[in-house]
Amino acid sequence: MIRVRVATVCGTDIRIFRGRKTMGVRYPSILGHEFAGDIVDTGGRAEFAVGDRVGLCPAIPCGQCHRCKRGAENLCAEGMNFGYEIDGGFAEYVRVPAKAVDAGNVRKLPATMTFGEAALVEPLSCVLNGQEQVNLGFADVVVIVGAGPIGLLHVLLAKLRGAMRILVSDPNANRREAALKFGADVVIDPTSEDVAHRVRAETDGRGADVVICAIGVPALARQATDLAAHGGRVSLFAGFSKGDMSEMDINAIHYNQITVTGAFGLSRRNFDDAFDMVASGRLNVAQLITDTFPLEETARAFEVAESGSAIKVAIENA
Structure with missing residues (x-):
């Protein structure tokens, strides 16, 4: 169980919210696929401890379908994604399935990496996939x-x-x-x-x-x-x-x-590569966040993100 500290608003979140994207989305659902936080319950996993600061790859491919086996797990039709089929990061807490932990979707943050930077690893991963x-x-x-x-x-x-x-x-x-x-x-x-x-x-x-x-x-x-x-x-x-x-x-x-x-989505390889770029300081993604709102003002955060007056809008759960 992760206590969400920062979740950032994606254009896809807005399209889902406005009903312009429905494919692959479970209704009702808690949106938010760009987020990071700290662990409040390890679920008995020895490799993690309560208080660990973590980022999360939101895509959980099945690993067994034709697409996954051919290295296109971002196109997996049988997988799950936070903010789509699984409740996402615009909430106080997020439950992480054991399958995602087993697959390495949860990454511990180095001391120099902020929650905001960790939340932005997901869109950077998608951009990396696109440029590849x-x-x-x-x-x-x-x-x-x-x-x-x-x-x-x-x-x-x-x-x-x-x-x-x-x-x-x-x-x-x-x-x-x-x-x-x-x-x-x-x-x-x-x-x-x-x-x-x-x-x-x-x-x-x-x-x-x-x-x-x-x-x-x-x-x-x-x-x-x-x-x-x-x-x-x-x-x-x-x-x-x-x-x-x-x-x-x-x-x-x-x-x-x-x-x-x-170019659609990301693979876990994309996520790991993007994570390492940010963690090493090679890319300064923190400068994208221009506006921040508390969790209870999520609706306002969406309005600002949709207006185009901000670059990247973050929602904080203090």
């Missing part, structure tokens, strides 16, 4: 569409992975400023500039090696192929609402040999 799908690496020119918390995590990680140049498009001036702070080289206001034209101008007419769609707006999926170079890779990273559809330029995909891929 498009093989983002050294010397790539990267365009990130959307500078919300996920887009900013993409900036941080792309820089760490050796991207040569990072361009970010977002209509929100505060978020464009944050993108520069997080390491973007160029920011673009799509309300006053032609994004494709600006990307071509910044890349000698070539386009981006990697385009990451970090906001769930269907029209932006179509735009992403316009921003990619010949042989470029496009990640439709953000989740879209149920029923959303988008047109794609199939000739551009075919003749320019563009790879388009999705």
Whole structure:
């Protein structure tokens, strides 16, 4: 049993709350899949002690299905996830199934790692999975569409992975400023500039090696192929609402040999890698948290997160 200390609000939490995402969600359910806390009951597990500060990988794959056996446990259809099928972190306490403990989903925090940082390991894990799908690496020119918390995590990680140049498009001036702070080289206001034209101008007419769609707006999926170079890779990273559809330029995909891929969730390997990055100080994720609310003001926290005035909203259980 974990006493939750910090849980952060994800865009998926808002979509579930608003009824725009229903697949895989048990109703009624306590939301929250990004959280950390301390152990109040070990359940007899000798490897843990009451008071241990821990982070938690929220995905519990079955380990037996075809997808799990082929190394795609993030796509497991038989597994469980905190905040979806299992009550999540927007609560005082969370019960952790023995299966999750056995699988190594619970990680002790080093003394230097805060609960807020530990809560942000989950979204960073998803971002890591997304960048692996498009093989983002050294010397790539990267365009990130959307500078919300996920887009900013993409900036941080792309820089760490050796991207040569990072361009970010977002209509929100505060978020464009944050993108520069997080390491973007160029920011673009799509309300006053032609994004494709600006990307071509910044890349000698070539386009981006990697385009990451970090906001769930269907029209932006179509735009992403316009921003990619010949042989470029496009990640439709953000989740879209149920029923959303988008047109794609199939000739551009075919003749320019563009790879388009999705990226869903995280594996335990992603979680462990992201955890170690944060624990070692290689990535400063704490700077994402701009607003904090007590547990009893969770509804207000959701409002602020949905408004776009904050970057990352945290809920504290003191």
